[in-house]
Amino acid sequence: MSALGKLSKLRLIWQQEGPKGAARKVAGELKLRAYHPDRQLVLLRVDLSLPAHRVRPKDADPSFRVLPYGPSELPRLRALLERTEPARLPTLEARLAQGAQGFVAEDAGEAIGYVFFVLGSDDPTEVVHADLHWLPLRPTKGEVYTFDYWLAEAARGRGNLFARSVQQAQHEMGYSASYGYVEATNTSALWLYRTIGWKEVGRVLEHRILGKLSVIDDRVYLVRAFDRLLLGRWPLSVEAGRPSA
Numbered sequence: 001m002s003a004l005g006k007l008s009k010l011r012l013i014w015q016q017e018g019p020k021g022a023a024r025k026v027a028g029e030l031k032l033r034a035y036h037p038d039r040q041l042v043l044l045r046v047d048l049s050l051p052a053h054r055v056r057p058k059d060a061d062p063s064f065r066v067l068p069y070g071p072s073e074l075p076r077l078r079a080l081l082e083r084t085e086p087a088r089l090p091t092l093e094a095r096l097a098q099g100a101q102g103f104v105a106e107d108a109g110e111a112i113g114y115v116f117f118v119l120g121s122d123d124p125t126e127v128v129h130a131d132l133h134w135l136p137l138r139p140t141k142g143e144v145y146t147f148d149y150w151l152a153e154a155a156r157g158r159g160n161l162f163a164r165s166v167q168q169a170q171h172e173m174g175y176s177a178s179y180g181y182v183e184a185t186n187t188s189a190l191w192l193y194r195t196i197g198w199k200e201v202g203r204v205l206e207h208r209i210l211g212k213l214s215v216i217d218d219r220v221y222l223v224r225a226f227d228r229l230l231l232g233r234w235p236l237s238v239e240a241g242r243p244s245a
């Protein structure tokens with residue numbers, strides 16, 4: 001959620017529950033930032049071969065389309081993020097540099113969002129995305145790992161059509177399944193994914209400390225912008241900063 005979104009949510013809590021309610025909310029968020037003991041990540045997979053998981057005749061909307069993401073799409077996506085969520089700007093160029101493919105969502109000629117994906121591999125030693133160093137997901141050849149779904153706040157409500165259109169395009173490109181993950185508290189994303197065919201294939205329980213350290217099972221990671229650095233095994237053996245990606 002953007003800073004603006006958070007502020008308006010806080011204002012609503014202030015109006016409904018008074019200053020004490022708002023203070024409790026802020027204190028709760030700060031506490032979770034310091035130590036979040038049970039952040040659950042839901043691992044998901046969708047079968048792209050099933051028509052029910054793609055754009056159905058009743059979903060079709062001529063004002064909406066998805067376009068392949070590439071350097072020519074950068075300027076208008078950059079302009080959109082500058083207006084709405086500047087914190088996401090570094091993602092755009094990084095994903096291109098990392099070789100990720102993606103799609104831009106366009107409504108009535110305006111860019112309203114984006115998503116990225118990478119191709120799976122049959123080589124068990126090849127980790128196709130930095131997330132997959134710490135998530136137990138292994139898309140194989142002909143499958144994809146999809147990540148960073150984002151729609152500008154003013155376009156929320158278009159997520160269902162956006163994701164269906166992406167799944168349609170990935171199917172037409174010859175991919176049979178897509179994997180991803182979502183935080184268990186991200187209700188709208190979870191709801192959306194479930195309505196378009198994503199099935200839960202596992203869960204990862206993460207402990208977050210000061211927003212920067214992540215503990216999964218016995219592994220401790222430093223959380224960086226686009227990957228994680230494996231610091232060591234909890235509680236004793238430090239692995240001298242062996243990178244996780």
Ligand SMILES: CC(C)(COP(=O)(O)OP(=O)(O)OC[C@H]1O[C@@H](n2cnc3c(N)ncnc32)[C@H](O)[C@@H]1OP(=O)(O)O)[C@@H](O)C(=O)NCCC(=O)NCCS
Binds near residue numbers: 155156181186189191
């Ligand atoms: C994830 C995202 C792309 C989804 O787009 P969206 O336009 O919000 O999605 P939609 O409104 O089409 O679908 C959300 C669904 O959740 C439902 N929903 C939303 N909040 C809900 C709640 N609290 N309880 C139950 N259902 C809820 C909506 O009714 C809708 O279902 P419907 O299509 O059956 O009506 C968008 O919310 C976004 O960009 N979020 C910020 C970035 C993010 O979290 N990305 C996901 C990373 S995994």
